[in-house]
Each structure stands twice: as structure tokens, then as C-alpha cells.
Amino acid sequence: MRLFKRREKIPKKVTADATTVPVKVHNVRLSYIVENLQGIGSRPRQEDSFAVLNATDVRLILDQGLFAVVADGMGGMQDGQLASTRAVEVLTAAFRQLDHDGNIGEQLCEAALSASAEVLGVCDGSGGSTCVCTLLFDERLYWCSVGDSAILLRRGDGLYRLNRSHTYYNQLLLDAVTDSADAYAHPGIDRDAIDADPDGVRLTSFLGMDPPGEVEFSRRPLPLMDGDTLLLCSDGVEGVLGEDTLYDLLSLSPHAACDAICNHIEDLASPSQDNYTAILIAVRQ
Numbered sequence: 001m002r003l004f005k006r007r008e009k010i011p012k013k014v015t016a017d018a019t020t021v022p023v024k025v026h027n028v029r030l031s032y033i034v035e036n037l038q039g040i041g042s043r044p045r046q047e048d049s050f051a052v053l054n055a056t057d058v059r060l061i062l063d064q065g066l067f068a069v070v071a072d073g074m075g076g077m078q079d080g081q082l083a084s085t086r087a088v089e090v091l092t093a094a095f096r097q098l099d100h101d102g103n104i105g106e107q108l109c110e111a112a113l114s115a116s117a118e119v120l121g122v123c124d125g126s127g128g129s130t131c132v133c134t135l136l137f138d139e140r141l142y143w144c145s146v147g148d149s150a151i152l153l154r155r156g157d158g159l160y161r162l163n164r165s166h167t168y169y170n171q172l173l174l175d176a177v178t179d180s181a182d183a184y185a186h187p188g189i190d191r192d193a194i195d196a197d198p199d200g201v202r203l204t205s206f207l208g209m210d211p212p213g214e215v216e217f218s219r220r221p222l223p224l225m226d227g228d229t230l231l232l233c234s235d236g237v238e239g240v241l242g243e244d245t246l247y248d249l250l251s252l253s254p255h256a257a258c259d260a261i262c263n264h265i266e267d268l269a270s271p272s273q274d275n276y277t278a279i280l281i282a283v284r285q
Contacts, residue, residue, distance in 0.1 A: 030139050030224055032066055033282040037258040039265065041236055041273035047073030047080035048234050048277035049088045049129075053095060065137030067095045068279045072130040072149050072234035074206065075274065079127025083119045087129045087207050090115040095135070104135060108144035109217040112207070116146070116215075119208035128208035132163065132232045136281065140221035141230070146213060147206045150238040152246060153222075154229040159247040163216050165235075166205035226285035229254070236276030240265060254282045 034055045040046050053067040054060040071087040073080030094111030098104065112131065119129060130147025143151050145163035153160045205213025229250045231237075238246065241264055249260045258280055265276055 029285060030226065031284050032061075032136065033254045033284060034066070034068075035254040035258045035280040035282075036278065037262050037280075038277045039236075039262060039275070041265070041275050042271055043075060043273075043275050045081065046275055047075055047084055048236070048275045049073065049081075049084035050232075050277050050279055051088050051092050052279060053092060061136075064095075064098070064100070065135045066281070067092070067133070067135050068232055068281065069131060069133035070149055070232045070234055070277050070279055071207070072147065072236070072275070072277070074128040074130070074203075079123040080129065083123050083127035083129040083208055084131075086119055086122050087115045087131050090118050091131065091133055095133075098135075100137065104137070104142045104221070105144070105217045105219055108133060108135065108142060109215045112144050112146055112215045112217075113212055116207040116209060116212050120210055123208055125208070125210065128203075128206040130203070130206055130234070134230065134232060134281070136224065136283075137221075139224050141224055142218050142221050144215065144217040146215050147203055148235045148239070150231070150233050150235070152231040152233070152238065152250075154231070154247060154250040155225065155227070159243055159250070161243075162218075162222075166203055166214055166216070168202040168204055224283050226283065228283040229257075230281040230283070231278055232281075233278035234274070234276055236274035237261060237265070237278050240268065240270065240273065240276070250280075254280050 034052055036050065038048065048071065050070045054064055055066060069088055069091050071084035073084035091111050094114065098107055119127065130149045132145045132149040132151050133143065134151060135142040143162060145151060146166065148165040148167055151162040153162055231250060245264065249257050252260060261278065265273065
């Protein structure tokens with residue numbers, strides 16, 4: 001967990017549209033404002049997919065919760081768009097069948113495994129996708145993730161990544177700390193070699209792997225608080241802007257935050273900019 005302070009001036013220009021859905025519920029302490037953004041970057045086509053369910057229906061939010069999912073189709077494979085689309089379809093269908101009296105985290109994990117099997121089946125190994133999904137139910141957060149897309153929480157003075165990126169780089173660090181309490185300080189760990197490994201960005205888990213890769217999910221729900229801001233995003237956002245910039249941008253109103261994220265990415269104008277997609281959920285009293 002890291003703490004950042006405001007340093008950057010936020011651009012005022014607006015280049016992307018977003019949808020604001022304020023949800024106010026009587027006798028419920030918290031409400032939600034949902035925004036989304038998406039861009040193609042420098043890629044020839046859009047391979048990300050996303051969905052938000054129940055954002056405009058107060059009764060469904062009370063009964064079932066607010067569900068959001070972002071899937072990043074892998075551009076290095078032939079069927080990235082098909083993989084991300086099918087992943088979102090499977091995960092949203094699983095949400096509609098969710099047993100809210102059961103273990104929600106484990107059910108989200110099972111849904112991700114089903115999505116992985118479905119992607120493998122329809123793409124026959126030629127396509128894959130990452131995914132992050134969240135469920136806000138009974139004023140608590142449940143989540144699940146596969147791959148390197150991010151679930152970020154801005155709370156108070158901190159920005160926290162709730163899930164771990166499934167990359168070879170992180171696997172090397174995990175392997176290193178198996179024999180050390182501090183991978184950054186222990187003299188027996190060659191941190192420079194880990195940083196320089198050209199395979200560091202390679203995914204160690206994604207939907208469509210055979211055999212199935214790792215699925216990470218919330219073992220216990222996280223109670224939500226007034227002022228929380230959640231950001232589900234592909235690595236085309238989090239991997240480009242970084243934590244300190246995102247902390248600053250998420251201090252803005254939800255609509256302005258999405259505009260500013262798009263502006264920052266477009267201003268960087270990276271020739272290798274990936275597709276970028278995000279869903280922002282602001283929690284308000």
C-alpha cells in the first residue's frame with residue numbers, strides 16, 4: 001500500500017464521453033455514481049470489453065448488488081476481442097445466478113474459471129483475456145481478478161491496489177521472498193536481475209489458459225465507506241499513468257476524473273499505447 005500527495009495540475013480539456021448514473025436509495029447509507037471510459041489507443045481495433053449491471057435500478061441494487069467487469073483481450077493473440085467479449089458474457093451470466101446467501105468470493109472465482117474454460121473452447125488456444133470484476137452488495141465489496149488488469153481503491157489519503165498483477169515479474173519476486181522476509185533488502189536477492197528480465201511483463205495467468213491459471217478473489221468482503229472511489233481498469237490505464245497520477249485524478253468528481261484520465265493518456269501519445277478501458281464507481285453518502 002502506498003500513500004501519495006497531490007502534485008500535478010489537472011488538465012481542463014474534455015475529450016471523452018462518460019455516463020453518470022447516480023443511485024440514491026432511501027434508508028440506505030451509501031449510494032453509487034458510475035462512470036466509464038474507453039479508447040483504442042494506437043491499436044488497430046478495440047479488444048477490451050466491459051459491462052455494468054444494475055447501475056440504474058435501485059431495487060436490483062438492494063436485492064442483487066451492483067456488478068462491474070472489465071476484460072482486456074490479449075492483443076498478442078489472434079482472438080483477443082472474441083476472448084474478452086465471451087469472458088464478459090460468462091461473468092455477467094454467472095452474476096445473475098449468484099447465491100447471495102453463499103460464499104460470494106468463491107462463486108466469483110468459480111465464474112472466472114468457467115469463463116476461462118469457455119474462452120479456451122471458443123478460441124481454441126488462439127485467444128485470451130484478463131479480467132477484473134467487482135460486486136458491491138450490502139455496502140460491501142467483493143472482487144475477483146485474473147491477469148494484469150487492476151482494481152484500485154482511493155480511500156482518504158491513500159491509493160490501494162486490491163489485486164495482484166499475474167505477471168512473471170511478480171512471480172519472480174514471490175519466488176524470491178520464499179527464502180527472505182524482505183525481497184528489496186535481502187543481499188541474496190538480485191533485484192536488478194529481476195527488474196531487467198525481458199520476460200517480466202509476460203502474463204502467468206489469463207482466461208483461456210490450458211491448464212487454468214491462477215484466480216485471485218476476495219476471501220472476505222471489504223466494508224465500503226463514504227468517499228471511496230473504485231477504479232477497475234485494463235493495463236492500458238494503470239500501466240501507463242501510474243499510482244501517483246491516478247491518486248490525483250481520482251480526487252476529482254467522477255465525470256471529471258474519467259475525462260482527465262483520457263486526457264492524460266492522449267497527451268502522452270505513446271506509439272505503443274494499448275487499448276484502455278475503465279469503470280469508476282464513487283461511493284457517496
